[in-house]
Structures are given as structure tokens and as C-alpha cells.
Amino acid sequence: MSTHPSRRTILCYAAPALAAAIPTIPAHILLPSLYGDTLGLGLTLTGILFFIIRLIDMLTDPLVGYASDRMKMRKPWVVVGAFLAGIGIWFLFNPPAAPSGWYLFGWASLLFIGWTMFQVPYLAWGAELSRDYHQRGTISALREGAGLVGILLAGIIPVALGINAPLAQTALLGNVTLVAGAIGVLMLALFVPDMLRSISGRWTTDASASHQQSAFRDRAVSPWGNQPILPKWGIGRLCDGCKGLWQNRLFVRLLFAWLINGLANGLPAVCFPLFIRYGLGLAPVDQNMLILLYFAVAILAMPVWVMLGGRYGRPVIWCWAMVLAIVAFAFVPLLGQGDFAGFAVICVVTGAALGADLALPPAIQADVDDWDRYRFAQARTGLLFALWNMTNKLALALAAGIALPILGMVGLTGQDGGQNGALMPENDTAKLVLVVIYAVLPIVLKIMAVAMMWQFPLGLRHQLALRRRLARRMF
Numbered sequence: 001m002s003t004h005p006s007r008r009t010i011l012c013y014a015a016p017a018l019a020a021a022i023p024t025i026p027a028h029i030l031l032p033s034l035y036g037d038t039l040g041l042g043l044t045l046t047g048i049l050f051f052i053i054r055l056i057d058m059l060t061d062p063l064v065g066y067a068s069d070r071m072k073m074r075k076p077w078v079v080v081g082a083f084l085a086g087i088g089i090w091f092l093f094n095p096p097a098a099p100s101g102w103y104l105f106g107w108a109s110l111l112f113i114g115w116t117m118f119q120v121p122y123l124a125w126g127a128e129l130s131r132d133y134h135q136r137g138t139i140s141a142l143r144e145g146a147g148l149v150g151i152l153l154a155g156i157i158p159v160a161l162g163i164n165a166p167l168a169q170t171a172l173l174g175n176v177t178l179v180a181g182a183i184g185v186l187m188l189a190l191f192v193p194d195m196l197r198s199i200s201g202r203w204t205t206d207a208s209a210s211h212q213q214s215a216f217r218d219r220a221v222s223p224w225g226n227q228p229i230l231p232k233w234g235i236g237r238l239c240d241g242c243k244g245l246w247q248n249r250l251f252v253r254l255l256f257a258w259l260i261n262g263l264a265n266g267l268p269a270v271c272f273p274l275f276i277r278y279g280l281g282l283a284p285v286d287q288n289m290l291i292l293l294y295f296a297v298a299i300l301a302m303p304v305w306v307m308l309g310g311r312y313g314r315p316v317i318w319c320w321a322m323v324l325a326i327v328a329f330a331f332v333p334l335l336g337q338g339d340f341a342g343f344a345v346i347c348v349v350t351g352a353a354l355g356a357d358l359a360l361p362p363a364i365q366a367d368v369d370d371w372d373r374y375r376f377a378q379a380r381t382g383l384l385f386a387l388w389n390m391t392n393k394l395a396l397a398l399a400a401g402i403a404l405p406i407l408g409m410v411g412l413t414g415q416d417g418g419q420n421g422a423l424m425p426e427n428d429t430a431k432l433v434l435v436v437i438y439a440v441l442p443i444v445l446k447i448m449a450v451a452m453m454w455q456f457p458l459g460l461r462h463q464l465a466l467r468r469r470l471a472r473r474m475f
Contacts, residue, residue, distance in 0.1 A: 005129045005193075010139055012191040013126060014146040016082070016184035020118065021150030022177040023089055025291060026170045027111070028266075031092070032400055033273040034166045035104055037413050039095065047404025049105055054397030057112035058390045064120045065386025074121040074128075075194045081117025082185045086178050088114055093174030095167070116389065123385040127366040128195040134310055140363040141306045148299040148358065150180070155292035164284040250458055251368050251384065255391050257452040258361055261322060262395030264445035265357060268329075268350075269396075270403045271438045278412055279434050281337045290340075290347050297351035298358070305356040314360045314367075315456035321356030322446045322453075324349060329446075332439035362388075367458050403437050 005013075026034075036046030068077050088111025095103065126143055130136050157176065158169045246252055268275075276287045309317045328349035335342050365388050369381050407413075412430040 004132065004135065005139075009192055010129070010142055012187045013129060013139070014142040015187045016078070016118075016122065016181065017143045017146040018150040018153075019177055019180035019184040020082075020115075021147035022154045022173055022180060023093070024147075024151050025154045026093060026173050028396065029269050029272050029291070030166060030170060031108075032270050032404060034170060035095070035099065036404060036408070037274070038166050039097075039099055041099070041101060041104065043404045043408030043413060045101055045408075046104070047400050047402075047408065049101055050108070050404070051397050051401030053105060053108045053112060054393050054400065056109060057116055058393040058397065060113055060116045061120055061386040061390035061393065062383060063386075064116055065124065065383045065389075068121040068124065069381070069383055073194055074125040075189060075192075077121040078118050078125070079185060079189055081114045081119070081121075082181055084114030085111050085118060086114070086181060088112070089174045089177055093170045112393075116393075120386045120389050123362065123389065124381045125192075125195070126362075127369055127381050127385065129192075131370070136366050137306055137310055137314070137359075137363045140366065141302055141359045144358040144362070145299060145302050148295055148302065148355070151295045152292065152299055155288065155295055159285075159288050159292055164288060166284070169288075248368070248371070250371055250456075253452060253456070254361070254364060254368055255387065257449045258365075258388065259391045259395050260445050260452070261357065261361075261449040262392050263398055264325075264442040264449065265354070266396045266399030267403055267442055267445075268438050270399045271407070271434060274407065274412065275434060275438045279431055279438070280335060280339060280343060282340060282343075286340055290344060293344060294347040294351040294354070297348050298354040301352040301355035302359050305359050309356075309360050309363070314364050315453050315458065318356055318360040318364070319450045319453050321353045321360070322450050325353035326443050326446050326450075328353070329439040329443050333435055364456075364458070371458060406437065407434060 032046055032050055035041045036043040041049075064077065068074055071077075088107050088109075091107040092104075092111055126139050127136070129139055153176070154173050157172065158164065161172070163169050163172060272291075273287060276282045276290065282290075305317060305321060328346045331342070331346060335346075365385065369384050373381075407430065410430045410433050412434060
């Protein structure tokens with residue numbers, strides 16, 4: 001089977017990403033404040049519940065990745081996961097007037113577990129569609145670009161229809177997600193081949209010829225030093241696979257940088273509606289406009305980041321994008337009440353940096369998968385992307401578990417648990433804490449992520465060398 005998919009195949013692969021991204025704004029940005037503030041559950045309880053839900057969701061990632069690897073199929077997992085997530089979206093985005101904590105816990109758990117069953121095999125599927133360095137970057141960019149278009153639609157639709165009420169807005173976006181998701185998943189199931197069986201078959205053929213090639217494997221070394229290939233065929237048990245991954249230092253290094261940067265992005269995302277409302281004193285219509293601006297700039301910036309990454313190396317360009325976000329966040333403490341224009345500029349800069357965060361790290365992870373396959377002679381793409389996805393969810397869990405309880409304890413939404421949403425005039429401490437969580441902590445975290453990724457040794461030259469050696473081993 002060809003390892004260079006057609007444009008139609010790539011477009012059909014990217015289509016579900018658009019639908020999956022539409023509920024991103026409600027799920028990651030609006031829902032915590034909706035349930036914790038507008039619906040009266042309280043920020044502390046909501047933050048704790050989202051933290052627990054994310055942890056449970058996170059634990060399913062390696063199980064799904066391992067199972068899809070062992071079954072040698074991606075497509076069934078993607079379809080079933082999308083169906084379960086759709087049920088969760090319907091109930092979570094159409095809550096009763098006074099939902100209980102159990103209501104939030106149950107339907108959010110179903111949503112995120114279904115999301116895992118969809119997303120982990122989906123990401124691994126994309127890495128398996130092509131082994132070409134530049135085409136892999138294109139696949140990643142189109143998938144993430146389709147996702148950003150979905151997020152952009154989620155920002156445009158409420159603005160275009162003049163819907164600013166949080167409950168009406170989430171219900172509308174939930175319905176749009178279900179329709180778009182049904183179309184996108186159908187396109188994926190009908191027109192995108194499941195590459196894992198083909199890759200596994202070729203890998204098995206190589207294993208059967210291993211006796212003839214043993215001399216080559218014994219001599220083969222890493223491009224970064226005298227590290228012999230370990231001829232270990234098959235994943236084995238899940239725990240053994242996970243244990244072996246920690247020997248891949250490049251994977252561990254990238255994973256921790258992704259976690260730290262994910263937390264740096266998650267804290268502002270969780271606090272965004274609260275910062276708009278209590279930190280700047282802006283109206284819901286301003287919030288919708290700023291969200292739309294933020295993601296629109298991210299879409300426009302993505303092709304530029306992909307081009308720069310292909311020319312100068314994805315790791316170094318990702319580092320410079322994080323530096324750009326650091327500079328923007330440094331100006332947040334200088335904003336005053338009602339400063340829409342100043343915050344809009346910050347949204348433009350951080351939105352541009354978001355384009356790099358979405359397009360470059362998954363492509364770097366796909367390159368690390370090549371290194372893992374070469375260094376340890378194991379096909380475990382699903383497991384790697386499961387841990388990648390799990391790390392992203394851990395970052396979001398920590399963001400909700402840290403930010404919301406702290407803001408609840410300092411009394412950001414007053415003493416009524418958020419029923420009226422009025423900030424007490426004398427509580428300047430709460431606003432200061434909000435600024436620290438929204439802007440100062442992300443600066444510190446992104447500096448740490450840049451330090452970890454600076455001079456990451458897997459660029460274009462090394463990846464091309466890996467592909468040549470893998471091709472010689474497989475044929």
C-alpha cells in the first residue's frame with residue numbers, strides 16, 4: 001500500500017478534526033465557568049470535579065493506544081469513540097437549570113472517555129499515513145488547521161447569530177458538533193485506508209528476515225552516538241511497553257516539555273471567561289469577539305510556522321513561538337478595566353503562538369516515533385500517541401484543579417457561589433491572584449518548556465537518516 005496518500009485521502013482524514021474542535025471552546029474554556037459560576041456549582045467544586053474527570057480520562061489513553069496497536073486497527077476505535085462522545089456532548093451542553101455535581105461528573109466522563117477512544121487512534125492514524133518528513137508536516141498542519149477552522153466556526157456562529165448567553169451558546173455549538181461530526185466521521189470511515197495492517201505486515205516480514213540482517217542490526221547505531229539497536233520484536237504486555245518507553249530519552253524530553261507548555265496554555269484557557277468578566281470588566285459579546293480573534297490569528301499563522309519549521313527545524317521554531325507568547329503575557333498585568341484594545345493585541349500575539357503549539361509538537365512527536373521504531377525495533381505508535389494525549393489531558397486537569405479552587409477560595413465570584421457573579425469591590429486580592437494565574441504562571445512554565453526543547457537533536461537531517469535506515473531494514 002502506498003505511503004504517500006492522495007490529497008483526497010489527507011483531506012478526508014482531516015475532516016473529523018473540524019467537528020471535534022467545535023466543542024473545544026465550550027469544553028475547555030466555557031464549561032468550567034458555566035457550571036462553576038453561571039449554574040451555581042461553585043468554582044471549588046467544579047474545579048475538583050474537572051480534575052477528577054480528567055485524571056480518569058487520562059488513565060484510559062494508554063489502554064486505548066495499546067489496544068488499538070494490538071488489534072492492528074484504528075478505524076473502529078475512531079467511529080465508536082465519536083458516537084460515545086456525541087452522547088456526552090448532548091447532555092453536557094444541554095444541562096438542567098440546577099445540575100448536580102453527579103450530573104456534571106457522569107456526562108463529562110462519558111464525553112472525555114469517548115473523546116479518548118476517538119483521538120488517540122486518530123492521531124496515530126495520521127502518523128501512519130506517511131513517513132515522508134515534509135508530507136507528515138503537511139498532514140499534521142491540515143489536521144490541526146481543520147481543527148482551528150472548527151474552533152473558528154465555534155467563535156463565529158454565536159457572534160453571527162447574536163447569541164451571548166452561555167447556556168444558549170453551548171447548546172447551539174453542541175448541536176452543530178453532532179451534525180458536523182456525523183459527516184466528518186463518515187468521510188473518514190469511507191475514504192481513508194487503515195494503514196496499520198499494512199505497516200504491521202511489512203514489519204512482520206522484516207522480522208522473519210531478521211536472521212539474514214542480523215549483522216546489519218548489530219552494526220547499526222544511532223545518529224546521536226553509539227547506541228545499538230535493541231532487536232526486540234512485539235510490544236508484549238502494556239506495562240512492559242510503557243516501561244520501555246522511558247528508555248527513549250527524546251520521547252521523555254518532548255513529553256515533559258509538552259506537559260509544561262500544556263499547563264501554561266491550560267491555565268489561561270480555564271481562566272479566560274473569568275478574566276474577561278472580573279479582571280477586565282468586559283461584556284460577553286466582547287468575550288466572543290476576543291475568542292474569535294484569538295483563533296482566527298492562530299489559523300493564519302499556522303502555515304507560516306509549518307514553513308519555518310520545515311526550513312529551520314520544528315523544535316527551534318516551536319521554542320521561538322513560546323518566547324513570543326511569553327512576551328505577550330508579560331503585558332497582561334499592565335491592562336486596566338475595560339482595556340479591550342490592549343487585550344485584543346495580546347490575543348493576536350498569543351493566538352499566533354498557538355498556531356505553532358498545535359502544528360509543530362505533534363509533527364515532532366511523529367518524528368520521535370520514527371526514532372523509537374528504529375532504536376527499539378518496536379511498532380508502538382498508538383501507545384506513544386496515547387501517552388502524548390494523556391499528558392495533554394493531565395495538563396488540562398492540573399489547570400482546572402489548580403486555578404478554579406484557588407480562585408474559589410479567594411472569593412473571586414463573591415459569597416454566593418457564583419449565582420449572581422458579582423465581585424466584591426474590596427476584594428482586590430482575588431483580582432491579583434487571577435492575574436498571577438492567568439499570566440505570570442504561564443510565563444514561568446513556558447520558560448521551562450523552552451529550556452527543555454532548546455537544541456532538541458531531532459531535526460530534518462536526522463529524520464531523513466532515520467527514514468533511510470528504516471527503509472533498508474524493512475525491505
